[in-house]
Amino acid sequence: MGVGGGFFVADSGHREEYEEGRVTSFVVIACIVAAMGGLLFGYDIGISGGVTSMEEFLTRFFPDMLRQMQNETGRETEYCKYDNELLTLFTSSLYLAALFASFLASSITRLFGRKVSMTIGGLAFLSGALLNGFAISLEMLIIGRLLLGVGVGFVNQAVPLYLSEMAPAKIRGALNMAFQLAITMGILAANIVNYITPNLKNGVGWRLSLGLAAVPASILLVGSFFLPETPNSILERGNKEEAKRMLQKIRGTMEVEHEFMDICAACESAKSVQHPWTNIAQTKYRPQLVFCTFIPFFQQLTGINVIMFYAPVLFRTIGFGKDASLISAVITGLVNVVSTLVSIYSVDKFGRRGLFLAGGIQMIVTQVTGHETLIFK
Numbered sequence: 205m206g207v208g209g210g211f212f213v214a215d216s217g218h219r220e221e222y223e224e225g226r227v228t229s230f231v232v233i234a235c236i237v238a239a240m241g242g243l244l245f246g247y248d249i250g251i252s253g254g255v256t257s258m259e260e261f262l263t264r265f266f267p268d269m270l271r272q273m274q275n276e277t278g279r280e281t282e283y284c285k286y287d288n289e290l291l292t293l294f295t296s297s298l299y300l301a302a303l304f305a306s307f308l309a310s311s312i313t314r315l316f317g318r319k320v321s322m323t324i325g326g327l328a329f330l331s332g333a334l335l336n337g338f339a340i341s342l343e344m345l346i347i348g349r350l351l352l353g354v355g356v357g358f359v360n361q362a363v364p365l366y367l368s369e370m371a372p373a374k375i376r377g378a379l380n381m382a383f384q385l386a387i388t389m390g391i392l393a394a395n396i397v398n399y400i401t402p403n404l405k406n407g408v409g410w411r412l413s414l415g416l417a418a419v420p421a422s423i424l425l426v427g428s429f430f431l432p433e434t435p436n437s438i439l440e441r442g443n444k445e446e447a448k449r450m451l452q453k454i455r456g457t458m459e460v461e462h463e464f465m466d467i468c469a470a471c472e473s474a475k476s477v478q479h480p481w482t483n484i485a486q487t488k489y490r491p492q493l494v495f496c497t498f499i500p501f502f503q504q505l506t507g508i509n510v511i512m513f514y515a516p517v518l519f520r521t522i523g524f525g526k527d528a529s530l531i532s533a534v535i536t537g538l539v540n541v542v543s544t545l546v547s548i549y550s551v552d553k554f555g556r557r558g559l560f561l562a563g564g565i566q567m568i569v570t571q572v573t574g575h576e577t578l579i580f581k
């Protein structure tokens with residue numbers, strides 16, 4: 205299926221013959237660079253909550269709100285402390301830009317390759333981080349955050365696809381989970397940075413928090429120039445000979461015939477699909493539709509990113525002190541990383557279904573208890 209660029213390699217029955225393909229340095233470097241994409245996504249999700257609760261940041265960009273917070277009248281509830289549209293726009297503009305960028309990224313990834321999308325993503329992340337780190341106006345902040353969102357749109361489109369196509373079959377699943385692990389590590393890194401930076405002198409804490417994303421962004425950008433394009437993408441764009449040469453290069457062997465045949469077959473069948481969007485709506489593809497669309501959709505709709513975006517702010521609004529709220533955000537990030545590790549470790553033991561059911565039950569229980577806690581607070 206070639207809906208958003210890329211295609212899945214069908215199993216021709218030759219899998220066992222190429223499954224032992226070497227993990228070459230190309231694959232390792234590709235993974236390191238690609239992991240930067242996940243790290244950046246996570247970092248940019250986790251960083252804004254801590255920054256928007258820093259006093260120097262609020263003094264500079266939202267002085268009225270800070271004043272209002274400090275002169276609380278008896279009528280005001282804790283919950284209304286952070287009631288400011290521009291402040292929430294700063295945080296949520298990331299996802300807004302990512303939403304639009306991912307449509308464009310999907311076509312660019314298919315037509316021009318995964319590398320181009322990673323370069324655009326890296327560039328957008330780098331310029332966004334610099335604009336935010338050096339911001340002297342609200343405009344710079346919001347434009348920077350929109351650029352970060354563009355980075356998220358491109359990188360989230362290209363990196364998982366790039367990893368699947370680069371990886372030898374035996375580590376393909378693991379690499380895709382590694383991308384999610386990198387996201388959670390990025391969130392945790394942001395929470396830790398936000399715990400440290402408010403103590404810096406001269407009020408540069410928020411600048412450092414926002415600007416640090418420039419480091420992984422530079423690695424991603426520079427790395428994307430040196431990464432090889434995937435054989436699947438080269439083939440998709442019509443160059444069969446070069447695709448085979450690339451496959452030999454990244455597998456470190458000339459014996460790639462069976463895997464190459466499978467890639468060609470998958471590419472042909474992806475090209476023969478005339479109406480991907482109407483096909484996916486057919487009853488026989490209901491399971492695929494649910495997996496590709498509804499599960500991620502409802503996973504996002506649980507509101508997980510309200511927690512990830514606003515953890516320190518949320519903890520402050522329910523009465524935690526400055527430090528306690530930042531450390532609580534670190535704990536939240538830590539739990540997220542550990543749970544991801546647990547699921548990576550146990551997915552083969554309990555199966556996908558088992559994990560889905562366990563995850564679903566945990567979500568319902570925590571949503572209900574979280575809701576009750578906020579009501580009684």
Ligand SMILES: OC[C@H]1O[C@](O)(CO)[C@@H](O)[C@@H]1O
Nearest residue numbers: 249384387388508509512540
């Ligand atoms: O680990 C939680 C994080 O993972 C994602 O769902 C991406 O897969 C993010 O939206 C969320 O913040």
